[in-house]
Every structure is written in C-alpha cells, then in structure tokens.
Amino acid sequence: MKFAPPLLAGTALLFTASLALAQGDAYPSKPITLVIPFSAGGPTDVVARSLGVALTKTIGKPVVVENKTGAGGTLAAGYVAKAAPDGYTLLLHHNGMATAPALYRKLPFSPLNDFEPISQVIDVPMTLVGRKDLPAKSLKELLPYLKANAEKVNVAHAGLGAVSQLCSLLFRQAIGQNFQTVPYQGTAPAMNALLGSQVDLLCDQTTSTTTFIKADKVNLYGVTTTQRIPAMPDVPTLAEQGLKGFNMVVWHGLYAPKGTPQVVVQKINTAFRAALKEPAFQQQMKELGAQIVPEDKQTPEGLRSWLKAETDRWGPLIKAAGVYAD
Known part of the structure; x- marks a missing residue:
C-alpha cells in the first residue's frame, strides 16, 4: 500500500480547506x-x-x-x-x-x-374535518358514527406518504377503528372530493383547510396538536377530547x-x-x-x-x- 508523503498529504488538505473557504466566500x-x-x-x-x-x-x-x-x-x-x-x-x-x-x-x-x-x-398543525352534510357535527358524535358505519365511511388523503395519509393512520390507531381510505393525486383533489361530499373525512394541514373552515364549508372536529393553536384558540384538540396523546x-x-x-x-x-x-x-x-x-x-x-x-x-x-x- 502506498502512502502520500506527509508534505504532499498536508498540501492536499490545505488545498481542500482553501477551496472550501473560497467557495464559501463566493457563495452565492x-x-x-x-x-x-x-x-x-x-x-x-x-x-x-x-x-x-x-x-x-x-x-x-x-x-x-x-x-x-x-x-x-x-x-x-x-x-x-x-x-x-x-x-x-x-x-x-x-x-x-x-x-x-x-x-x-x-x-x-x-x-x-x-x-x-x-x-x-x-x-x-392539522385539522380533522368532514363533509358539511355529515350527520356528526362534533368529535363526540363522530366516534359512535364511525363505529356504526365502519363499512361505509371513507377518508380522503393526498396520496401515498402524504401527511394526510399519515394522519388518517394515526387517527385509525387512536380510535381502534378501521375505515376505507381513498387516495387522490394531491391535496386539492382530496379537498374538492370532501367539498363535493364524495368522501366523509379528511385530516390535513391548516394551510389547506383554514379557508374552508372560516367559510363554514366543512365540519371541524379538532386540531391534531397537543395544545390549542393561536390561529384557532376556540377549537379543542383531539387529545383533550379523549384521544389521549394524539399528536400530529x-x-x-x-x-x-x-x-x-x-x-x-x-x-x-x-x-x-x-x-x-x-x-x-x-x-x-x-x-x-x-x-x-x-x-x-x-x-x-x-x-x-x-x-x-x-x-x-x-x-x-x-x-x-x-x-x-x-
């Protein structure tokens, strides 16, 4: 095995360091x-x-x-x-x-x-929302509704790996109830399906849902963080409504x-x-x-x-x- 002479090795390290510094000085x-x-x-x-x-x-x-x-x-x-x-x-x-x-x-x-x-x-933060014509208007009403209609209820999400899918998995685990999930190619199509009453529920970011919540076009069941959020101080968290430890x-x-x-x-x-x-x-x-x-x-x-x-x-x-x- 051949080794670089100490002088050459030191020179190479110095050159590398100098190059990095030069890149930093020139950037961007x-x-x-x-x-x-x-x-x-x-x-x-x-x-x-x-x-x-x-x-x-x-x-x-x-x-x-x-x-x-x-x-x-x-x-x-x-x-x-x-x-x-x-x-x-x-x-x-x-x-x-x-x-x-x-x-x-x-x-x-x-x-x-x-x-x-x-x-x-x-x-x-995320919010759990439902189609406006869903009979259950609160989480307290939603949980027994899901149990009674498990085979019919469907939850939209924005595709494989989307945070809306992750939230639906976490929600399913928290309530111990299976339901059908419906994938869409993005958040906008999933929300449009909810607004059109083609699906029952959607759990998605406030950046996507706030406009429709303020316009009273969806049912709001709670926020997914452990603490209430400043943007919706009157909206309870899912955790404080009984889903202990729920945090998304x-x-x-x-x-x-x-x-x-x-x-x-x-x-x-x-x-x-x-x-x-x-x-x-x-x-x-x-x-x-x-x-x-x-x-x-x-x-x-x-x-x-x-x-x-x-x-x-x-x-x-x-x-x-x-x-x-x-």
Missing part, C-alpha cells in the same frame, strides 16, 4: 433553486414560495421554487441528493423524509445519509446534497434564520396557522436529530399498517 454568485416535492398551490408550495421571497432578501440572490412532483416526494428528494453539492440546489420537504424508508422498499437515497441538514422551518404536526426541513461544504451550509443557515424573522413571512405563516420553529431547531444538528427521531417514530406504525410501495 447565482440564483438558488429550492426544490419541493409537491404540486403548485399545495400547502408545501405555499410555504416554499413565501420562504423563497424572504430568503431572496436575506441571501442576496434570487431563490427560484421548482416543483418536482411524483413518487410521493421521493422523486424530488432523489434529484436533490444527486445534485452538485454546491449550495445552489436545495430541498424543502416535510415529514415524508422520515417516512420514506418505511414506505418504499427500493428507496434510491437515504434521508439520513445523503443530505446535509440545514434547518427546520415551520410546524403546521407537519414539520418542514431544508436540506442540501451530501458533501456541500460546511462553510456554505452555515452561510445558508444564517440567511435562512434571518428569513424566518422577516415580518412578511411571519405574518403569512400566522395567517395560515403555521408556527415558526424555536431557534434550537433552526440548526443542522436540530434537524438531523429530529429527522432521526421521526424516522424511528413512524417506521413501526407504517409497517404495522402494511402500507408500502414497491
């Missing part, structure tokens, strides 16, 4: 692409576009949102995992990063190993490809944390019922540990439900 020198795994107009897209505007201001270059849909979000994640590790292609993804290993038998990337975590972004929040994280220089990662993180403080962004998130995460989660380490914890949490539940894709 061109527009940044923020890839999201879901369609335009969906809840993650709404967050991404608001964030893109704020980040453009704080990082000093245009941030362009690119929708790369398909395969339950794995297409976009796989694309970013293989992108040049230079900080110009970033991924904004939600809980799907933690559930993909359990959902997909042939996942072409590792969420834990093929990305550089940058920061968590926001937490979005849609969290979002920002990632770069593995191998992106740490000096670039830190530069993105600094600009990103400043973007989260932009008044316009904060106001938009408040109106949508979304909550900006605490500062201890706005770090690469915070996102990395959270992703690991969520992967461990959802894996057993998904496997027990027998939900997977080839």
Whole structure:
C-alpha cells in the first residue's frame, strides 16, 4: 500500500480547506433553486414560495421554487441528493423524509445519509374535518358514527406518504377503528372530493383547510396538536377530547446534497434564520396557522436529530399498517 508523503498529504488538505473557504466566500454568485416535492398551490408550495421571497432578501440572490412532483416526494428528494453539492440546489420537504424508508422498499437515497441538514422551518398543525352534510357535527358524535358505519365511511388523503395519509393512520390507531381510505393525486383533489361530499373525512394541514373552515364549508372536529393553536384558540384538540396523546404536526426541513461544504451550509443557515424573522413571512405563516420553529431547531444538528427521531417514530406504525410501495 502506498502512502502520500506527509508534505504532499498536508498540501492536499490545505488545498481542500482553501477551496472550501473560497467557495464559501463566493457563495452565492447565482440564483438558488429550492426544490419541493409537491404540486403548485399545495400547502408545501405555499410555504416554499413565501420562504423563497424572504430568503431572496436575506441571501442576496434570487431563490427560484421548482416543483418536482411524483413518487410521493421521493422523486424530488432523489434529484436533490444527486445534485452538485454546491449550495445552489436545495430541498424543502416535510415529514415524508422520515417516512420514506418505511414506505418504499427500493428507496434510491437515504434521508439520513445523503443530505446535509440545514434547518427546520415551520410546524403546521392539522385539522380533522368532514363533509358539511355529515350527520356528526362534533368529535363526540363522530366516534359512535364511525363505529356504526365502519363499512361505509371513507377518508380522503393526498396520496401515498402524504401527511394526510399519515394522519388518517394515526387517527385509525387512536380510535381502534378501521375505515376505507381513498387516495387522490394531491391535496386539492382530496379537498374538492370532501367539498363535493364524495368522501366523509379528511385530516390535513391548516394551510389547506383554514379557508374552508372560516367559510363554514366543512365540519371541524379538532386540531391534531397537543395544545390549542393561536390561529384557532376556540377549537379543542383531539387529545383533550379523549384521544389521549394524539399528536400530529407537519414539520418542514431544508436540506442540501451530501458533501456541500460546511462553510456554505452555515452561510445558508444564517440567511435562512434571518428569513424566518422577516415580518412578511411571519405574518403569512400566522395567517395560515403555521408556527415558526424555536431557534434550537433552526440548526443542522436540530434537524438531523429530529429527522432521526421521526424516522424511528413512524417506521413501526407504517409497517404495522402494511402500507408500502414497491
């Protein structure tokens, strides 16, 4: 086995370090692409576009949102995992990063190993809503209704791996009751089916449901967080109505490809944390019922540990439900 002479090895390390510093000094020198795994107009897209505007201001270059849909979000994640590790292609993804290993038998990337975590972004509470003409108008009325009509009740979700599907799995586990689930190709079609009384229930993000709740076009049964949310202070949680321990929040994280220089990662993180403080962004998130995460989660380490914890949490539940894709 041949070894590089100490002088040459030291020179190579110095060159690598100098190159990384040079990249950091020059970054960013061109527009940044923020890839999201879901369609335009969906809840993650709404967050991404608001964030893109704020980040453009704080990082000093245009941030362009690119929708790369398909395969339950794995297409976009796989694309970013293989992108040049230079900080110009970033991924904004939600809980799907933690559930993909359990959902997909042939996942072409590792969420834990093929990305550089940058920061968590926001937490979005979810709401359990029903078609307006459903006889049950409260959770107290809904639970016996589900039991009596188990074979007829159906619950919409936005497709394999969507947070609405995860919420329906968690709800089914919490009440110990099976019901039919109906997949749609996105949140908008699922909501349209609910508004048209083609399905009975939907559990989805406040960014998708708030408008219809305020317009009184759906029945609202509760929010999915452990505490009531500021945007709906009078709406009880599912947990306080008897579903002890029920907790479902849609969290979002920002990632770069593995191998992106740490000096670039830190530069993105600094600009990103400043973007989260932009008044316009904060106001938009408040109106949508979304909550900006605490500062201890706005770090690469915070996102990395959270992703690991969520992967461990959802894996057993998904496997027990027998939900997977080839």
